[in-house]
Amino acid sequence: xxxxxxxxxxxxxxxxxxxxxxxxxxxxxxxxxxxxxxxxxxxxxxxxxxxxxxxxxxxxxxxxxxxxxxxxxxxxxxxxxxxxxxxxxxxxxxxxxxxxxxxxxxxxxxxxxxxxxxxxxxxxxxxxxxxxxxxxxxxxxxxxxxxxxxxxxxxxxxxxxxxxxxxxxxxxxxxxxxxxxxxxxxxxxxxxxxxxxxxxxxxxxxxxxxxxxxxxxxxxxxxxxxxxxxxxxxxxxxxxxxxxxxxxxxxxxxxxxxxxxxxxxxxxxxxxxxxxxxxxxxxxxxxxxxxxxxxxxxxxxxxxxxxxxxxxxxxxxxxxxxxxxxxxxxxxxxxxxxx
Amino acid sequence: xxxxxxxxxxxxxxxxxxxxxxxxxxxxxxxxxxxxxxxxxxxxxxxxxxxxxxxxxxxxxxxxxxxxxxxxxxxxxxxxxxxxxxxxxxxxxxxxxxxxxxxxxxxxxxxxxxxxxxxxxxxxxxxxxxxxxxxxxxxxxxxxxxxxxxxxxxxxxxxxxxxxxxxxxxxxxxxxxxxxxxxxxxxxxxxxxxxxxxxxxxxxxxxxxxxxxxxxxxxxxxxxxxxxxxxxxxxxxxxxxxxxxxxxxxxxxxxxxxxxxxxxxxxxxxxxxxxxxxxxxxxxxxxxxxxxxxxxxxxxxxxxxxxxxxxxxxxxxxxxxxxxxxxxxxxxxxxxxxx
Amino acid sequence: xxxxxxxxxxxxxxxxxxxxxxxxxxxxxxxxxxxxxxxxxxxxxxxxxxxxxxxxxxxxxxxxxxxxxxxxxxxxxxxxxxxxxxxxxxxxxxxxxxxxxxxxxxxxxxxxxxxxxxxxxxxxxxxxxxxxxxxxxxxxxxxxxxxxxxxxxxxxxxxxxxxxxxxxxxxxxxxxxxxxxxxxxxxxxxxxxxxxxxxxxxxxxxxxxxxxxxxxxxxxxxxxxxxxxxxxxxxxxxxxxxxxxxxxxxxxxxxxxxxxxxxxxxxxxxxxxxxxxxxxxxxxxxxxxxxxxxxxxxxxxxxx
Numbered sequence: 001x002x003x004x005x006x007x008x009x010x011x012x013x014x015x016x017x018x019x020x021x022x023x024x025x026x027x028x029x030x031x032x033x034x035x036x037x038x039x040x041x042x043x044x045x046x047x048x049x050x051x052x053x054x055x056x057x058x059x060x061x062x063x064x065x066x067x068x069x070x071x072x073x074x075x076x077x078x079x080x081x082x083x084x085x086x087x088x089x090x091x092x093x094x095x096x097x098x099x100x101x102x103x104x105x106x107x108x109x110x111x112x113x114x115x116x117x118x119x120x121x122x123x124x125x126x127x128x129x130x131x132x133x134x135x136x137x138x139x140x141x142x143x144x145x146x147x148x149x150x151x152x153x154x155x156x157x158x159x160x161x162x163x164x165x166x167x168x169x170x171x172x173x174x175x176x177x178x179x180x181x182x183x184x185x186x187x188x189x190x191x192x193x194x195x196x197x198x199x200x201x202x203x204x205x206x207x208x209x210x211x212x213x214x215x216x217x218x219x220x221x222x223x224x225x226x227x228x229x230x231x232x233x234x235x236x237x238x239x240x241x242x243x244x245x246x247x248x249x250x251x252x253x254x255x256x257x258x259x260x261x262x263x264x265x266x267x268x269x270x271x272x273x274x275x276x277x278x279x280x281x282x283x284x285x286x287x288x289x290x291x292x293x294x295x296x297x298x299x300x301x302x303x304x305x306x307x308x309x310x311x312x313x314x315x316x317x318x319x320x321x322x323x324x325x326x327x328x329x330x331x332x333x334x335x336x337x338x339x
Numbered sequence: 340x341x342x343x344x345x346x347x348x349x350x351x352x353x354x355x356x357x358x359x360x361x362x363x364x365x366x367x368x369x370x371x372x373x374x375x376x377x378x379x380x381x382x383x384x385x386x387x388x389x390x391x392x393x394x395x396x397x398x399x400x401x402x403x404x405x406x407x408x409x410x411x412x413x414x415x416x417x418x419x420x421x422x423x424x425x426x427x428x429x430x431x432x433x434x435x436x437x438x439x440x441x442x443x444x445x446x447x448x449x450x451x452x453x454x455x456x457x458x459x460x461x462x463x464x465x466x467x468x469x470x471x472x473x474x475x476x477x478x479x480x481x482x483x484x485x486x487x488x489x490x491x492x493x494x495x496x497x498x499x500x501x502x503x504x505x506x507x508x509x510x511x512x513x514x515x516x517x518x519x520x521x522x523x524x525x526x527x528x529x530x531x532x533x534x535x536x537x538x539x540x541x542x543x544x545x546x547x548x549x550x551x552x553x554x555x556x557x558x559x560x561x562x563x564x565x566x567x568x569x570x571x572x573x574x575x576x577x578x579x580x581x582x583x584x585x586x587x588x589x590x591x592x593x594x595x596x597x598x599x600x601x602x603x604x605x606x607x608x609x610x611x612x613x614x615x616x617x618x619x620x621x622x623x624x625x626x627x628x629x630x631x632x633x634x635x636x637x638x639x640x641x642x643x644x645x646x647x648x649x650x651x652x653x654x655x656x657x658x659x660x661x662x663x664x665x666x667x668x669x670x671x672x673x674x675x676x677x678x
Numbered sequence: 679x680x681x682x683x684x685x686x687x688x689x690x691x692x693x694x695x696x697x698x699x700x701x702x703x704x705x706x707x708x709x710x711x712x713x714x715x716x717x718x719x720x721x722x723x724x725x726x727x728x729x730x731x732x733x734x735x736x737x738x739x740x741x742x743x744x745x746x747x748x749x750x751x752x753x754x755x756x757x758x759x760x761x762x763x764x765x766x767x768x769x770x771x772x773x774x775x776x777x778x779x780x781x782x783x784x785x786x787x788x789x790x791x792x793x794x795x796x797x798x799x800x801x802x803x804x805x806x807x808x809x810x811x812x813x814x815x816x817x818x819x820x821x822x823x824x825x826x827x828x829x830x831x832x833x834x835x836x837x838x839x840x841x842x843x844x845x846x847x848x849x850x851x852x853x854x855x856x857x858x859x860x861x862x863x864x865x866x867x868x869x870x871x872x873x874x875x876x877x878x879x880x881x882x883x884x885x886x887x888x889x890x891x892x893x894x895x896x897x898x899x900x901x902x903x904x905x906x907x908x909x910x911x912x913x914x915x916x917x918x919x920x921x922x923x924x925x926x927x928x929x930x931x932x933x934x935x936x937x938x939x940x941x942x943x944x945x946x947x948x949x950x951x952x953x954x955x956x957x958x959x960x961x962x963x964x965x966x967x968x969x970x971x972x973x974x975x976x977x978x979x980x981x982x
Contacts, residue, residue, distance in 0.1 A: 057526035070880045099882040112873035116895040126881045165614040166383075176877070195382035195553065195615070200597035200608040207607065222527065229599035229608065252601060266531040267601060268556025270583065283496050283529060357693055 007184060007216050008046040008069065013078035014240075015039040015064050019288070036288055038064040040240040041078070043314075048183075051210070051217040053227040055263070056237035059287055062220045065237075066188045069218060070104045071095075082184075100130050103177035107189035109169035113161040119172055120157030123147070126180040146175040150205060167198035174205065178213070186218045191226060203230055224267055228252050236260045239287055239295040242314070246321030256323045258300045258333065294326065302327040342413065343370035344547050345394065345515055350407035350417075352389050352398065354618075361618040363389050363402065365571040371515065376541065376548045378562030378579065380555060384615050385568040391517045391551045393417070395432050396424040411515070430460040433508030433546075437520035439500035442507070443492040449476075449503045450488030453510050460511035475506040479536060498529035502536065509540060516541070519551045534560055555598055559583055567591050570616055570626035577654025587651035588658045590627050625659065633660060694976040701972040704965035711962045715770040722767045723750065726760035727929070733759050738943075741950050754950040757943065762950060765936055766958050772932035773962070776846050777913040781905050783851035788858025789901065793889045795859065796866025807863070810856045818915055822849035826924045839927040846925055850912050857904055865897035899977050906970035910963040917959055933959045 020026055020033040039061040046052045054062040067073045069080055071087060080087045082098055090098060103126070106112035113122055123143045127133045133142060144154035150171040161169055170190060177185055187206070191199040203226065209215060221227050227234055228248060235245035236259065244257040255261045282299040285291055294312050297303040304326075312324045327333045352364035364386040371377045381387040392398050394409055396416070409417040416427060428434070436442045444452060453472040457463060463471065469488075476484035479502040492500060501521065508516050521537065522530040538561055541548050550562055558565050559579060566576040567588065575588040586592045596609025613630040616622060624642040628634050634641040637659040644659075651661040686692060695701060714721060724731060736759035742752045753762040795806040813821075829845040830838050838845070869875060870893065878888045913933075919925040920934030921941075928935055933955050940952025 057528060067876075072876055072879055096882060099880075102880075104877065104880045106873040106877060108873055112877055114874045114878075114892055114896070125878065125883070129881050129883050129887075167614055173877075180881075196555070197382060197594055197597045197611040198614060200599075200610040201612070203599070204607050204610050224527070225599040225601050228601050229605070263527060264601070266527045268531075268534070268554070268560045270556050270559050270598060270600060281532075283498050284526070 005047050006045045007048045007083055008218070009081040010042060010044050010065070010069065011079050011081065012041050012043050013039060013065065013068055013075045013080065014041050015061075015068055015073055016076045034288055037240050037290070038287070039068065039075075042237070042240075042242050043078075044235055044242065044245060046184075046216060046218060048216055049210075049214050050232040051219055051230055053219040053221060053231035053234045054237055055221055055224060055227050055234060057222060057263075057284055059239075059284055060237040061240040062222075062237050063188055064240075066104070066186050066218065066220045070102065070186050071099075096130070100126075100132070100180045101182050102184040102186065103180065103182045104186045104188065105170075105173050105177050105190045108193050109166045109173060110193075112173050113169055115161055117160075118157065119147075119159055119161065119164075122161070122172060123157065123176045123179055126176065130180055132180060142179065143175075146179055149178065149209070150175045151201075165198075166194050167201055170194060170198075170202050171205070174202075174209070178209065181213075183214070184216045184218070186220075188220045189222070190219075192221065192223060199226070206230065224252075224263060236263065239284065239290050241295065242322070242324065243296065244321075244323045244325075246319075246323075250319070250321055256321075256328050256333070257325050258302055258327065259296050262299075294324075300327075302332055304332075344373045344375075344412060345371040345549070346408075346410040346413075347390075347394065348408040348410070350390065350393060350409065351405045352386070352393050352402055353405040354402045356401075358619060362405070362621075363571055363618055364393065366407070367568075367571075367573055368407075369566055369573065369576065371547045371549060373514070374541075374545045374547055375564065376538075376550060376562045378558035378565035379549060379551045379568060380553065380558050380565055381568035382553060382615055384570075384618070386571040387551045387553075387568045388519050390568070391519050391549060394549070395428060395434050395517050396421075397428075397434075426460075429456055429513065430511045431513050431515065433511070433513040433516040435501075435504050435508050435516060435518040435521045437523050439497065439504045439524070440492065442504050443500065445492050448489050448491055449495070449507075453488075453503075453507055456507060456510040472506075472510070475510060476503070478540070479503070479506045479509075480532075481506075498525055498532060501525060501529075501533055505533075505537065505540070509544065509546070512544065513546065515547045515549065517549050517551070520553070521550070522557055523552065523554070530557070537561065555583070555594070567594070570621055571618070572626065572657060573648060574627065574658075575651075575654055575656040576648065581653040585652055585654075587654050587661065588627075588656035589631050589633050589660075591656070593630075593632075625657070636660060637662070691976055694972075698972055701968060704968035704972075707961055708965040708969065711770055711958070711965070712774065714767050715774050718764075718767040718771050722761075722764040723752070724761040724764040726765045726768060735759065738948050740948075753954045754948075756939065756951045757948075762954050765931060766933070766955050769931050769933045769936045769955060770958060770962065772843070772926055772930060773913050773916055773934070773959070776843060776850070776916045776926075776932065777909045779847045780850035780854065780912045780916070781908045783847060784854035784908070785858055785901065785905055787851065788855035789862050789894070791855070792859035792862025793866055793893060793897075796863035797870055797885065797889050797893060803863075806859065810859050813853070813856045816853070818850070818853035819918060821853040822846070822915065822919055823922075823924060825849040825852060826919070839929070842926050843930075846916060846919060849919075850915050853915075854908055854912065857908070858901060861900050861904055862897050865900060866893055869893045869896050903970060903974040903977060906973055907967060910966040910970065913959070913963055913966075933962075 015038050017036045017038055018033065019036045021031065026033070042065060044052065054065060056062050064073065068075050082102065085094060085098060087095065087098065120143050123146055124139050127139055127142060133139045143157050147154050147156055152168065152171055161172065164172065191202050194202060207230065210217065219227065219230055231248050233245065233247045234251045235242050236257065237243065238259050244251065244260050251260065252264065255264055285298065291298050293309045294307045297307040300307065306326050312326045314322050314324045315329055316322050347367060347369050350364055350367045351362060354361045354363060367390060369377065379387045379390060389398065389402065393404055398404065404417050408415055411427070411431060416424065443449065450469065450472050453475060454465065454468045457468040457471055458465065473484050473488055476488060481487050481499060481502055495503060518537070522533050525533060534557060550558065552558060562579045564577065565579045565582050567574045567582065567590065569590050575582060575586065575591045582591060583595065586595050593609055593611035597611060599608055611630050616626060622629055624644055625646050628641040631641065640659045646657045646659045648655040648657050649661040651658065736751065736755050737757050739751045739755040740747050741754040742749055747754065751761050755761055756765065791806050795803045826845055826849055829841065833841060875888060875892055878892050916925060916932060917934030917937065920932050921938045923938065925934055926932050928939060931939065936955035937952050940955065943951050
């Protein structure tokens, strides 16, 4: 499995949150602890230089994965291996070294920059924290360069975040993430708080930077159109599990899993080809109390008794695409080609 | 041409602030025919939500209508005293907002809220009102409506809650519904359900809708005509297919190119550089001119004189590029458009 | 520097300040009080602690505008012939010192504990908050009396006079930190989950660095409001303790001590000895509280 092309490997990661009421309330009301399985056994790899996207509806665990990968949450089970090093087993020193090599871009450009810090200080934080640079003049030069790279002016480093628009703040966020010359960026819905025209700017910028610096992205989004534009490979998540993963073309042209098919047909059709949207009945179940077997079975048109009782295993095809569905395995689903 | 149900003439909404008077909606005119769905699309800060709020008389102070007229069925409503307006709101104009939680009172059952609206506006007995409430909930697709009527808003999921809000908006059979970002807070699969429902109900009841959103996909699926707003003004207005497939205003052109399309492989998205101007720094002339790629083509007029809506192709665009092809309107008023 | 000034005059706070005449009056009054106290040795007409200038024959002189008043003692004199105006100026010095130092000390304790409590969470959080609850169940005066009593026993009467001010500061601070800890903890819980804090964690900053360089500047708004109001409350507590006789010694009188001394003569007709320090106390605390209330409203985005 030791493949030099693989930058990050996520092995059977699970993350649970204790969302129980306070102890006293539980005792009085006689309720058990309630555990939310935000992510339940997810495995995938990311190759150098590619963009892997995770899509899914709210509560599917995609943001939790991003945070586990970045070390913001410790996984309850499984491991994250970055460039051959298991993050959980790495020494403090090694971890410090690894941290330089990945960074994160957040969703909300209004919350991800400290409102009391000047832009120059914000961007220089990783440089100073990692001890990459200590000389003030050198740091300023690097910040100038970073600001220019993301399309802002070096003069902007004296300003405060509130003086910028949402798109400009996201550029500042990207400049900060790039300052320690990382190889890997985790992007948690980086454009969903932005307007379309600004979203296009940021997506273009991210593509340019990827080409220039050979960056690898883990891209989290709920917007399938954005994902289809930016990714090399796409993973679809549902209720804490990966249900399908394949390269972008395959997944959008020949979706296998019923949930992927449903998501694709639910996207508004801008071209107005007259294609009728097929709204799928039902809603995402409460993740505190997920359905038995395949968690998608209550909404799935192909569900049978096996789906209700037995959780499907991941089937890996020759081309590396994966799908976890009994109906696909048993060839019960007509293959639907996207319009 | 049929008489419009709603006619907005030269509406201007202003906010007095300590740094001067800000004009958030600047001289907007539009009409909605009976049974028509008018989409109002724009990026944040374009003034689209304020236009909706002004029509329904819910501008938050210190915002106020500075000039212009709003006519509903030929009757002027913008200058009505608050008491009079309250009778119109709900009875003649219904409202659906982005966050269903804020439009429902968390302390009352949904049944009570719908029944109250019915009793306030329609001449029925309480028993009839309750029956109508159950019918409404059934109609918007809430299962076991006769039981759910006694539930509180927090007992509904996000999608179900938005269905309740729609039933509340329809309760008194209004002729017009102002829907402000009705699907923005929802997941794609739920979004598709709600859009389908809204379309179906409006067709059945002959209700007109002003659909305010930033999502061009939703507009494409739902609206008959669309008004594209930029910096408080209408940049382009016309039949939805024309605006999407054959946009005339450079801003609309850029906006359409900026939206990533499923299955369409483009290396870079069209991007409109810069961002929407802040209200205190709206450029002179055409507000879009600093970002416009075509402003050189018509000389200095773009930076000095503000364009009104001109006939452009099959739509109307506020752009000097069309000054010789179309007849100049004296105001920002769209000319009659066959429904 | 010029840039900073420009930012201050351009801020919403300054704008709001200009629109509240009552706050302007309160600010001017408290500024006069503070300047009068700070520059008392220069501004005061007499030095009430210089025994050589005291003349017992001047004792009980009523204020200057009454029939028996003397021009040089504008607000009259006390039982030892000290000029009441001067003692008030020197007295506010002590009162303000105790008030401000006590608030500063409680801020340091409270903010630190609140930050740690909110950021670290878990058992440490529960522990600190339970200690705070216990602290809250004692009235401030009782704690101050207790600490003062202990100090007296430990240090002895003579030594106590010298350290009385510090004991007082510590006593008031010990009862005041809880509010800061609770406020800061609450705001920290909100800030901790914001993405800029997560960004700092991804960068690999240490928890302490995040707490003090990221979270702290963003939770200070409500703390300033609290501190302003607390200065007023601390001055009152100090006055109360001194009035009860457990505060600063008469040789170094605060406003509270002055009121207590004057109180003995209230019924024999020498009202000015106690009334003027009392008025001074009211003006000082009232103006500080008005400023504090305004700050609270002006910094609250919901009321704007």
